[in-house]
Amino acid sequence: xxxxxxxxxxxxxxxxxxxxxxxxxxxxxxxxxxxxxxxxxxxxxxxxxxxxxxxxxxxxxxxxxxxxxxxxxxxxxxxxxxxxxxxxxxxxxxxxxxxxxxxxxxxxxxxxxxxxxxxxxxxxxxxxxxxxxxxxxxxxxxxxxxxxxxxxxxxxxxxxxxxxxxxxxxxxxxxxxxxxxxxxxxxxxxxxxxxxxxxxxxxxxxxxxxxxxxxxxxxxxxxxxxxxxxxxxxxxxxxxxxxxxxxxxxxxxxxxxxxxxxxxxxxxxxxxxxxxxxxxxxxxxxxxxxxxxxxxxxxxxxxxxxxxxxxxxxxxxxxxxxxxxx
Amino acid sequence: xxxxxxxxxxxxxxxxxxxxxxxxxxxxxxxxxxxxxxxxxxxxxxxxxxxxxxxxxxxxxxxxxxxxxxxxxxxxxxxxxxxxxxxxxxxxxxxxxxxxxxxxxxxxxxxxxxxxxxxxxxxxxxxxxxxxxxxxxxxxxxxxxxxxxxxxxxxxxxxxxxxxxxxxxxxxxxxxxxxxxxxxxxxxxxxxxxxxxxxxxxxxxxxxxxxxxxxxxxxxxxxxxxxxxxxxxxxxxxxxxxxxxxxxxxxxxxxxxxxxxxxxxxxxxxxxxxxxxxxxxxxxxxxxxxxxxxxxxxxxxxxxxxxxxxxxxxxxxxxxxxxxxxxxxxxxxxxxxxxxxxxxxxxxxxxxxxxxxxxxxxxxxxxxxxxxxxxxxxxxxxxxxxxxxxxxxxxxxxxxx
Numbered sequence: 001x002x003x004x005x006x007x008x009x010x011x012x013x014x015x016x017x018x019x020x021x022x023x024x025x026x027x028x029x030x031x032x033x034x035x036x037x038x039x040x041x042x043x044x045x046x047x048x049x050x051x052x053x054x055x056x057x058x059x060x061x062x063x064x065x066x067x068x069x070x071x072x073x074x075x076x077x078x079x080x081x082x083x084x085x086x087x088x089x090x091x092x093x094x095x096x097x098x099x100x101x102x103x104x105x106x107x108x109x110x111x112x113x114x115x116x117x118x119x120x121x122x123x124x125x126x127x128x129x130x131x132x133x134x135x136x137x138x139x140x141x142x143x144x145x146x147x148x149x150x151x152x153x154x155x156x157x158x159x160x161x162x163x164x165x166x167x168x169x170x171x172x173x174x175x176x177x178x179x180x181x182x183x184x185x186x187x188x189x190x191x192x193x194x195x196x197x198x199x200x201x202x203x204x205x206x207x208x209x210x211x212x213x214x215x216x217x218x219x220x221x222x223x224x225x226x227x228x229x230x231x232x233x234x235x236x237x238x239x240x241x242x243x244x245x246x247x248x249x250x251x252x253x254x255x256x257x258x259x260x261x262x263x264x265x266x267x268x269x270x271x272x273x274x275x276x277x278x279x280x281x282x283x284x285x286x287x288x289x290x291x292x293x294x295x296x297x298x299x300x301x302x303x304x305x306x307x308x309x310x311x312x313x314x315x316x317x318x319x320x321x322x323x324x325x326x
Numbered sequence: 327x328x329x330x331x332x333x334x335x336x337x338x339x340x341x342x343x344x345x346x347x348x349x350x351x352x353x354x355x356x357x358x359x360x361x362x363x364x365x366x367x368x369x370x371x372x373x374x375x376x377x378x379x380x381x382x383x384x385x386x387x388x389x390x391x392x393x394x395x396x397x398x399x400x401x402x403x404x405x406x407x408x409x410x411x412x413x414x415x416x417x418x419x420x421x422x423x424x425x426x427x428x429x430x431x432x433x434x435x436x437x438x439x440x441x442x443x444x445x446x447x448x449x450x451x452x453x454x455x456x457x458x459x460x461x462x463x464x465x466x467x468x469x470x471x472x473x474x475x476x477x478x479x480x481x482x483x484x485x486x487x488x489x490x491x492x493x494x495x496x497x498x499x500x501x502x503x504x505x506x507x508x509x510x511x512x513x514x515x516x517x518x519x520x521x522x523x524x525x526x527x528x529x530x531x532x533x534x535x536x537x538x539x540x541x542x543x544x545x546x547x548x549x550x551x552x553x554x555x556x557x558x559x560x561x562x563x564x565x566x567x568x569x570x571x572x573x574x575x576x577x578x579x580x581x582x583x584x585x586x587x588x589x590x591x592x593x594x595x596x597x598x599x600x601x602x603x604x605x606x607x608x609x610x611x612x613x614x615x616x617x618x619x620x621x622x623x624x625x626x627x628x629x630x631x632x633x634x635x636x637x638x639x640x641x642x643x644x645x646x647x648x649x650x651x652x653x654x655x656x657x658x659x660x661x662x663x664x665x666x667x668x669x670x671x672x673x674x675x676x677x678x679x680x681x682x683x684x685x686x687x688x689x690x691x692x693x694x695x696x697x698x699x700x701x702x703x704x705x706x707x708x709x710x711x712x713x714x715x716x717x718x719x720x721x722x723x724x725x726x727x
Contacts, residue, residue, distance in 0.1 A: 137496045144497025150435040238403040295360045
């Protein structure tokens with residue numbers, strides 16, 4: 001019976017114990033982390049980790065290298081900040097609104113960009129993101145280069161005040177783990193198998209009768225929505241939304257996070273994101289002002305070394321050693 | 327007996343320790359350490375704060391003054407993360423500098439929530455003493471209103487009665503243009519036209535040619551940073567100043583003039599509130615600064631503002647005996663008149679605006695420059711009571727009308 005099904009269409013790949021263990025270890029580490037590290041920093045790092053994971057869904061599993069994901073991350077941050085500050089919505093509705101808006105935006109952007117492949121696809125996403133950046137610069141509600149400040153964190157479900165950094169952290173952790181599980185579920189569903197098939201050999205997927213474009217579009221929309229969830233959460237954590245999140249360098253940074261951690265792995269983007277966010281913090285801490293002047297140079301050197309030494313990314317390299325998917 | 331004596335000594339040591347621990351004040355310099363504004367503030371701001379700490383004489387009065395420094399990378403989330411951490415973990419009682427307006431506005435909110443002190447020197451937005459003013463912050467050196475007012479008024483009065491603007495096409499540029507236009511009109515001048523250029527524009531030739539053919543006496547550059555530098559460089563290539571038109575850069579710092587070089591920047595007019603070569607006092611401060619500076623640079627007005635604000639802050643903390651209540655320290659600072667070598671005598675208004683004169687400078691020609699850092703001459707002084715936005719126009723909720 002199962003064989004018959006398998007012959008008919010793609011099935012969900014069976015979850016592997018190693019991935020579960022990696023996930024459980026990650027969740028456990030993150031749950032105790034605020035006792036050792038600064039919770040506000042951790043919460044921001046988790047937002048970036050979710051962003052990188054959402055991006056990885058697109059590039060790692062569907063093989064689509066978007067160069068415009070800052071549009072979704074930053075766009076959601078603006079929507080969340082506006083909705084929470086000006087309209088006074090509670091945090092859970094704020095996040096839903098930001099995610100939904102950006103998911104729709106992702107479908108529009110995706111519909112335009114997936115018509116082309118490879119570098120042309122990347123360029124169209126970049127162009128759309130730049131358009132978004134200049135819209136954010138001009139429209140009145142984003143307040144130009146000043147950004148939106150003093151966004152209230154509000155009370156979760158009208159009960160739990162999120163003002164305390166540690167409470168906020170656990171809220172972010174729950175959002176993050178839900179996001180990660182959603183990605184895990186998508187990747188290991190029949191839909192995910194088709195995405196991987198498209199990544200490996202698109203003409204063959206077409207010849208097998210799959211409507212490749214609709215699969216790609218769905219993947220783009222999902223990735224955008226999850227990136228939006230990350231951006232909206234970040235706006236609540238930092239209580240602000242600014243142009244930095246919309247700038248093309250943010251699109252570059254997320255590529256870096258995924259490449260550093262390991263493309264097409266579940267935990268890789270998370271580790272990569274934490275790594276990228278932590279480097280300036282660490283450099284700020286160990287070095288005085290003379291050292292800080294060299295911050296960007298040191299950062300660049302670390303990345304070059306990582307890319308040369310770990311071609312599959314940090315987690316990708318470990319996974320290859322262990323011959324497991326992590 | 328011996329035991330009692332020992333115990334007495336131990337007790338004495340403990341109490342002095344406890345006493346010393348109470349008199350600690352921590353200054354946090356949060357600035358752009360590696361980005362486009364690193365020369366405006368950066369390491370120099372840390373140096374300026376250190377100078378202020380050394381010269382405050384607080385160490386002799388039994389105070390322990392600590393200094394921390396961090397680079398916010400011009401990112402609001404990095405800046406807010408550092409500010410929160412400094413306050414939550416007791417690493418800073420006051421944050422100075424910041425430079426970037428977005429970071430400054432965000433940090434201002436955190437400082438208010440945590441009841442600490444924020445002495446902004448580098449950020450330009452006049453919202454910091456307007457809509458976004460708080461009882462915990464002081465805007466020290468300059469703001470967009472002062473820049474527009476200084477350059478606009480003095481140049482119009484000096485005969486530059488027709489203006490053409492090249493404006494950065496976003497909120498900051500438009501606000502600067504709007505404020506300057508109002509000042510020009512109020513002084514009998516006329517704006518003959520304007521052209522918008524996108525942010526981070528590499529090629530200003532079409533805008534400059536339009537400005538040139540407008541025959542306006544003054545070309546106002548309502549932009550900042552790399553955009554100003556590009557426009558000034560290309561204006562030099564087009565020979566605009568040699569053709570008799572004047573170039574007014576509405577936001578430019580001494581370090582920018584240093585980077586552009588006199589052959590390119592000559593003739594440029596700009597507003598500052600501190601220039602190192604104004605008088606003996608400003609020169610004395612600048613000398614002490616440049617001796618300790620690695621590049622032997624003279625301080626920018628932002629760095630001078632850091633020095634002046636930290637000095638005044640430490641005076642207020644010493645008078646109160648404790649830095650814990652930020653709002654009380656700021657209230658004390660507002661109640662005390664300011665006096666230092668960089669800005670002379672001044673005061674702080676209820677909306678948090680530090681008041682001092684502003685100066686309209688003109689960049690010298692290479693032939694006029696006699697010694698290192700001899701870059702500009704003063705062509706007009708704007709008195710303290712005219713330099714900043716009047717309280718009657720303030721949107722700050724702290725101002726009682």
